[in-house]
Amino acid sequence: MTQSADTKPLHHGRLREEVIRHALAEARLGAIEGLSMRDLSRQLGVSPGAIYRHFEDRDAILRAVAQAGFDLLAERFAAALPFDSTATSGADAVARFEALAIAYVTFASTHYGLWRLMFGPYGRDPEAPRPERPTTYQWLGKALAELHAHGLIETATPEDQYFAWTAVHGLSDLQASPAAPSAPVTANTRRHVRLTLRALGYRAKYLDSAVPRHD
Amino acid sequence: MTQSADTKPLHHGRLREEVIRHALAEARLGAIEGLSMRDLSRQLGVSPGAIYRHFEDRDAILRAVAQAGFDLLAERFAAALPFDSTATSGADAVARFEALAIAYVTFASTHYGLWRLMFGPYGRDPEAPRPERPTTYQWLGKALAELHAHGLIETATPEDQYFAWTAVHGLSDLQASPAAPSAPVTANTRRHVRLTLRALGYRAKYLDSAVPRHD
């Protein structure tokens, strides 16, 4: 399984990673459900059967890609906001929450196919938890806890957390859906975040004033 | 196209409706993307080619099913709440909004595959608008207008409307997603609705008190 990295020893070498890379690239645009084994094998210059040395199934590839999607999302979170740092002020806590939301919505709209895959039936491979990365839920929990610590929201219960997630998640989905009216991403998200915070009892201190940005 | 209903005149008759009926039934459970023409034709006791007399494509079937999904959702709305009626009081306006939200979430969770299809790339057939039914957006707009008319929310702008939709939509999606923690549907939705209303400036009059139910 785990190979000595970049030695490229056998005929082709590190096929598994290449498969995931290509499938992931295809998923960015959409319609990853239409992924074809034979297309994949042709792109990789390899016979169709070869892939079955590394994946049991086509479904196994989709699961692995979904997994990679969650990793990618975690990277985006980390890029928008270091996980170890803490908010220095109330305004900063708001900005951090907002940065998180924007990262989420942006990821969904720039990787819609992948994002749908992540929340579809291949969402999680229960065999392969990876506790080394904080999950979306943990990021969100931390952001809410900070807001609560600075007295900006009334509570930071799991229910509040769930609500905040669903609000941002719903925006992300409808933003990219052809069945809904569309709007510019980040401006829309900012307004959305303000309303979400108000739902959580935000005291309106910074509601209409400028808020310090992260990056 | 439109046939004299139940005469069943030709070899098989009304194949088109039967195709949609079967595909729709399959969509209830999920994975309608995996719909197979040949499976369908076998279920209908018909040769595979016959279906192509009524649908250009497999995709055309999916589009038609998505369309039928929106019709079905509209029916659920109408069942939960007559469109012509008006809220008699503030509490009633709240109850009506809540009934709408519950209908939406329940529909999504009981017809998840269909619901995903509706918001996927086959979401809308732009060739076939049907102005005779109020859309989700219109239902929602009416509910918010009533809340505003009774002085319960500050504004009822399109932005508010969009926010309310995304909030309920996100709940619907995460509720049925394997990648998220799950919870009981209606109780969860009630709490969600309360928070959503608060985001819109709800004055908390009925927030924790019992609210009259519809039906």
Place this chain on the structure above:
DNA sequence: CGATCGATGTAAACACTGATTACACCCTGG
């Protein structure tokens, strides 16, 4: 009434897909 014609269904074929199998290769460890 009977011929005609368009709408509907059938059967066979085509290219393609996911998956399995038997076989060949070549690196590695003893």
Place this chain on the structure above:
DNA sequence: CCAGGGTGTAATCAGTGTTTACATCGATCG
């Protein structure tokens, strides 16, 4: 040096979406 296992190949199988040529039925019209 040579066995063995991980890796890739070629051929093959059943199943798919779609097209084509052909058959059949029902209504329409002279």
